[in-house]
Amino acid sequence: MxxxxxxxxxxxxxxxxxxxxxxxxxxxxxxxxxxxxxxxxxxxxxxxxxxxxxxxxxxxxxxxxxxxxxxxxxxxxxxxxxxxxxxxxxxxxxxxxxxxxxxxxxxxxxxxxxxxxxxxxxxxxxxxxxxxxxxxxxKETQQGKIVLRTSDALHVVDFSEIIYCRSDNTYTTFYLLSGEEIVVSKSLKEYVSLLEEYGFFRPHQSYLVNMNYVKKVDKTDGGFVVMKNGKEIPVSLRQKKKIIELLEKL
Missing domain, CATH: 3.40.50.2300 (Response regulator)
Structure with missing residues (x-):
């Protein structure tokens, strides 16, 4: 063509x-x-x-x-x-x-x-x-949205709709409040740099979570974050103290 x-x-x-x-x-x-x-x-x-x-x-x-x-x-x-x-x-x-x-x-x-x-x-x-x-x-509007480009569509997503993101090598899956999962061919690192200032936190190298949907942090050895939808997400030892401090500020 x-x-x-x-x-x-x-x-x-x-x-x-x-x-x-x-x-x-x-x-x-x-x-x-x-x-x-x-x-x-x-x-x-x-x-x-x-x-x-x-x-x-x-x-x-x-x-x-x-x-x-x-x-x-x-x-x-x-x-x-x-x-x-x-x-x-x-x-x-x-x-x-x-x-x-x-x-x-x-x-x-x-x-x-x-x-x-x-x-x-x-x-x-x-x-x-x-x-x-x-x-x-x-800067004319409140930046509350991100455009996610998949292989067959452009998705305009509110930050408030994203519960968490999961990395799979060079792909990142966005898990939304609606239950929808959107897979984009970019690394999680790219989205960490964009979303951290909007209330997102990286508790583990493979995950990025919306702090508004964190229900609790399990403090036992290893440890994990429990999201409001019941999903358990691992927390690295280095990040556990940081996420507890963030939750105490919410």
Whole structure:
């Protein structure tokens, strides 16, 4: 399947590099146009209506988000491009969007584009996903949700719906209040860094728990956490004292 792409970046060297990497690693992707500003990007995207957009966040005349706001509704897949920005990266991860960091690393570029091409096969509502990203990025709404991307769907989940998460090598399973289980192909470590400040705690290397659903901590040798749904979760010796202290503060 031929994929039509547009590159929007105000750095000519970066546009050239992205185009060359696409040509080298993804011959099925045809770059049909480029742009360097909000106005030219809007014009080009309306004219070409691509499948894939590589979009720099900071461009001439404003931001890449302004481009998207002017084009709603849209159905193309966006891969965001940005210089290293800790907050932006957290926003990307919470929203499960694909992104490329500057300076561009070839391996990371390939991974981002491969993810984007795979999602073109199974998803369609990229606009809503990007709006979650924009809300987080601009801090306009309370960050109480996370987007979980599985092999066949995008799930928008409230933090309050997550009882606990369990690691299985490179996969993480989210266990929800409804009884639903959502499996994503990312390591638990990635979600620990995102969710710890929202009341989650890692009692064991394989688990991340929502402290609001912890019923009690068993203090016997070995020890475990009992969740409100009856699930018993192991606690490492190193983490037992920390979780008891956290519970006493609740």
């Amino acid at each position: 031929d994929i039509r792409a547009v590159i929007v970046d105000d750095d000519p060297a970066n546009r050239k590099l992205n185009r060359e990497l696409l040509e080298e690693y993804f011959p099925e992707v045809q770059v049909v146009a480029e742009a360097d500003s909000v106005d030219t990007a809007v014009d080009v995207l309306r004219k070409h209506n691509p499948d894939l957009l590589l979009l720099d966040i900071e461009i001439k005349g404003g931001s890449g988000f302004q481009v998207l706001q002017q084009l709603k509704p849209y159905r193309f897949k966006v891969v965001f491009i940005t210089a290293f920005d800790h907050f932006a990266i957290r926003a990307f991860k919470f929203s499960a969007v694909d992104y490329i960091l500057k300076p561009v690393n070839e391996t990371e570029f390939q991974q981002a584009i491969q993810n984007a091409l795979q999602s073109l096969m199974v998803y369609s509502d990229y606009q809503k996903q990007n709006e979650y990203l924009l809300d987080y990025y601009k």
